Amino acid sequence: MLKIGIAEDDPKIAALLKSALEENDYQVLTVANGIDALDLFSSESFNLLIIDVMMPGLNGIQLCKHLRENTVQTPILMLTAMGTIDDKVTGLEAGADDYLVKPFHLKELLARTAALLRRQPPIEAKTDHKFYFDDLVLDTYSKEVSRGGKIIELSAKEFVLLELFMRNPNRLLSRQFIAEQAWDISFETGTNVIDVYINFLRKKIEKDFERKLIHTKINMGYILK
């Protein structure tokens, strides 16, 4: 069952929303202020959050920002008071996915709710943006890498580095180039991070496999081939 969290300080509106949504077979939890909302929405996982902009303590915008900063990805529907047109911009900027101006018809709320929930599985639709090389697959959306069908766990930096190679197959990449692209350093530092990370990558993507993919060209750089 799909689970919806509501942050709304007006008890009448909160009750109205709750009953309307429950009638449509959603499971609903409500909180009456921003602080409680932050606690609840951060600790439990929801399919959708409905947040009122005007709340005592922590308002909807601030709440929204905090949640996004805590990497909460749940779709957020923002409820704004009429007249505050700029709330739309601010709300979206803070990380909301849609907004609704009060007063609204319950019908519209239900429609938008359904739309947002329907939009959740677009992760499946995002099957593009994959790079293939030999039996290695790198997906820039899910940030997943696999070789021969077997998922390989990479850290952020490891992923960025491998992505660079996958975007430039059969091209020799100098350390200088790699440093600029993956580490944003253009000057000469005495570091050997790149070597270390090449080593990390090799351990993860080559160790248990037959073919080597990342080759060293001494005094030149590395090449994926």
Place this chain on the structure above:
Amino acid sequence: MLKIGIAEDDPKIAALLKSALEENDYQVLTVANGIDALDLFSSESFNLLIIDVMMPGLNGIQLCKHLRENTVQTPILMLTAMGTIDDKVTGLEAGADDYLVKPFHLKELLARTAALLRRQPPIEAKTDHKFYFDDLVLDTYSKEVSRGGKIIELSAKEFVLLELFMRNPNRLLSRQFIAEQAWDISFETGTNVIDVYINFLRKKIEKDFERKLIHTKINMGYILK
């Protein structure tokens, strides 16, 4: 400074994007319809184009196609309305590099913008990184050399030296010139590195083959012919 062009007919969204991007130190130019966009994007050069699909006159897909036909290679980020999932496919087919479904988080826009800008044109792969002489091929992209289809492994210095010859076929290269170009030494040192490396090269690229390619001109230098 990196320059971004935006084609968006909704002035509010356009302003929002502009200010967000400018805050991140991009230079931004906006146009409000497809026709103007085609004019501007064709005449001035940008590092990235952000194009809304829905626009009066010329829509984003058409604009994208026209630009690509005019050999504009700039990365394009397409903005599509919610729900029109197929726009994604159409957009990418028309030549866009990425797409973003409205409404979106500014954070995500900025992330994708950065990603697209970081990505350098892999189109480079197609053009002239290859030098040919007789049956010898030198590829500056992969740093590979082959003769008669057979791969030849060269060290960095050997490669640089051969590249010098391949860039100057049928030209007599003095030791002085070679020293300056390949070793960055302009003064007279008592070294014989060049002779030694010519010998290394000959062993690798001539030993197993019929025709000699590097010829000695006593008291003058060497020539590839």
Place this chain on the structure above:
DNA sequence: CATCCATTTTAATCTTGTTTTAAGATGAGA
């Protein structure tokens, strides 16, 4: 705020191969 854990970076060592030096051999031209 203190602690934990994973990630990222630095540093040091070891191995390997490249680059350079040096010196004797070869060969071309006078």
Place this chain on the structure above:
DNA sequence: TCTCATCTTAAAACAAGATTAAAATGGATG
């Protein structure tokens, strides 16, 4: 034949990269 430039080879000097461990960093958690 003699001389000098070039070729060849081997060894020395050097630097690059692999690898490992340890230190620093940065979130997450209580």
